Amino acid sequence: MFTGIIEEVGTVKTVKRSSNSSFIEIQAEKVLEDVSIGDSIAVNGVCLTVTHFSSGVFQADVMNETLSRSSLGSLASGSPVNLERAMAANGRFGGHIVSGHIDGTGIVTDVRNDGIAVWYTISAIPGILRYIVEKGSIAIDGISLTVAKVTDTSFSVSIIPHTASQTTLATKKKGDTVNLENDIIGKYVEKLMKPAENTEKSGITMEFLTKNGF
Incomplete structure (x- = not known):
């Protein structure tokens, strides 16, 4: 979960796209201070998983579907991106509940x-x-x-x-x-x-409630 409070603006270093797999490499500083493989980082609001990192750079795999259905598909080398780490349990909730799954x-x-x-x-x-x-x-x-x-x-x-x-x-x-x-x-x-679908009726009606003193 994220809060929508951007920690820093990173810079896209590389975007590689193929028919089978794609990945994005981003230069950053603050979000890498305590990074681990498997951590979640929101990139322009899209939750991505860190698959590799080194000094000042992290990499994340991106599904082609994500690239085509979000603004990430228009990113190129040098593009600035908003970055936010997943919220820590003891963190300050400064924004609102953000899932990182764009609509x-x-x-x-x-x-x-x-x-x-x-x-x-x-x-x-x-x-x-x-x-x-x-x-x-x-x-x-x-x-x-x-x-x-x-x-x-x-x-x-x-x-x-x-x-x-x-x-x-x-x-x-x-x-x-x-x-x-x-x-x-x-x-x-x-x-x-919304009414629950495909569920059995409970049998409780207004008539039943009135008859039993409700």
Whole structure:
């Protein structure tokens, strides 16, 4: 589990893609301070497993499906990426619950300055927008952000200078693709509110409850 608080911006060193397997190599510092093989690191919001590391570099295998269904497929040597280690049990919960399993991608449709802040508007499909609520949480490229506005076709966030300086958001422009992960709580609530399928009826009815004094 992650929190959406980016620890550092790393740099892609190599992306190798083939028909059978792919891997990405990333230069970093902070996230490698206590790294072990098998650790989880979120790269632009996508949870990847460390398969190899050396001084200043780690490598992770990436399924071709992940490359094609996320913004990771557009990465190249020199691309900056947001990095966050999985949250420690005694860590500070500064963002929101982020699983590292993105729901899809969005497209930056507008970037505008508003005093010291910068507004980003992102278009997304209805299946993603249905879980986005004003003042709720959204992870954009792994960054925990608060939704400022939602429409039928897009949503907007307002970024303070610190967030822009500590993440890759400052490099985003109109037309760029970003990874999106909805707040997982909303998805669980929706699932639990649906009637259970293929289960036997309990036999408890309003008539039964009234007859027995309920």
